Amino acid sequence: MRDYDTITKKIQDAFMKIFSEKELHEITVKSVCDKAGIYRTTFYNYFSDIYDVLQSIENMLITNCEERNKAFVYYRFKKDDYRKAGHFRPTLLYIKENDFWFRTLLNKSKDGLFIYKWKKVIKQDFLKKFRYEKIDIKEEELVLEMISSGCIGAYTYWVNNLDKVPIEVVEREVLDRLCQDFFREIF
Secondary structure, rough: OOHHHHHHHHHHHHHHHHHHHOOHHOHHHHHHHHHHOOOHHHHHHHHOOOOHHHHHHHHHHHHHHHHHHHHHHOOOOOOOOOHHHHHHHHHHHHHHHHHHHHHHHHHHOOHHHHHHHHHHHHHHHHHHHHHHOOOOOOOHHHHHHHHHHHHHHHHHHHOOOOOOOOHHHHHHHHHHHHHHHHHHHHO
8 A cells, every 4th residue: 555545544544443433523634633543634634624535535435336336337237137236345344443443433523514525426327327227216316315325325224234134135135025026016
């Protein structure tokens, strides 16, 4: 890992540890630097302020989820057995690998920006799916909002209950079923 990546990750880790215990307005650059074991000048070489760190973490997590879910758009609901797809698995595994960061952001982001950004990506994926499958849905915006909200709700519940809810249950019984309910009428 390059120096830049190592220091960036160190700052992000320190920030998230503090953010899990304090409100955003209580976090200072000094507290992050102390936790990360770096100088303030080093911090400012990578980030402009605390909000910049938070935004970098949110963007990284969402981009990585988006990357893991690319195959979803090209999976053919009409031709393939949707129940065997497992297309949510890469996203769920990524959430599980980074459960502390997701749990913290989903539970602590008072402004809802993280959820808003993530829902936007989910909506875009489903919109691409609709176009790819040539699916015309009445009240498309409402349907996209319902699907994205349902997905975020499932992810939030699961990341808060990882020890109680197996990944297969979230994938098959919640996320797949959510999608099936919307696509059942179409096919």
